Amino acid sequence: MGRDGRGVKAASESSIEISFMYKGTRCRERIPLKPTAANLKRAENHRSAILHAIATDSFDYAATFPNSTNAAKFAVQKGDVELLENYLDKWLDVQKQHLKTSTYDTYRKITMGKLIPWFGHLRVSAIGKKDVKLQLAKVEATNKTLANIQSVLRKAMQDAVDDEVIETNPFHGWCYSKKEEVRERDEIDPFTKDEQAVILASLEGQGRNLIQFAFWTGATSTSSVVSSSCRAR
Secondary structure, three states, rough: OOOHHHHHHEEEOEEEEEEEEOOEEEEEEEOOOOHHHHHHHHHHHHHHHHHHHHHHOOHHHHOOOOOOOHHHHHHHHHHHEEEHHHHHHHHHHHHHHHOHHHHHHHHHHHHHHHHHHHHHEEOOOOHHHHHHHHOOOOOOOOOHHHHHHHHHHHHHHHHHHHHOOOOOOOOOOOOOOOOOOOOOOOOOOOOOOHHHHHHHOOHHHHHHHHHHHHHHHOOOOOOHHHHHHOOOO
């Protein structure tokens, strides 16, 4: 069991190993601490916290030991251990195979320039509406631009569902938008073909049909229709 039978021991000159039972398996993990008497005591306390979490069914292996190979072994779904940055990198490679070059470039710019810098450190299953709200609230941009960013994220997360990386898409049927000032006169700001492609790719069912119809007919209310479809439900 390690030091005095307490499940901790010096593993090297710069690390301490703790051991514990989880789901019928003996697990051993290293903590990057020099094995001094004080640090060994800290490791014991850390192990005690883990045992309490296991006993109360609140232990998150991936959060406690994100770089451990055991985390993947015990994960309920792949998204519990895979970082969003890694998933989006692979997702972009797939998109490149079947998207037009111009559309792919739009996806890539949004993914590499916005999504990964903002959310890449999160696990795929961990990102939620709160993360998006907090980030986009700080962005100086129109709701049209915010909708485009979220359309790419929504499409990536839906593909993650289809790939069985996560169980549900937290952004399905939802989109964050800011309250904009009322303009004295309308300003025409039509979507480009690439922007239309991004928006349509993130929608499905009657919502997609409605927006596509608006694009095809050149409806003057297209922007407002898209904005309305992007509000929280």
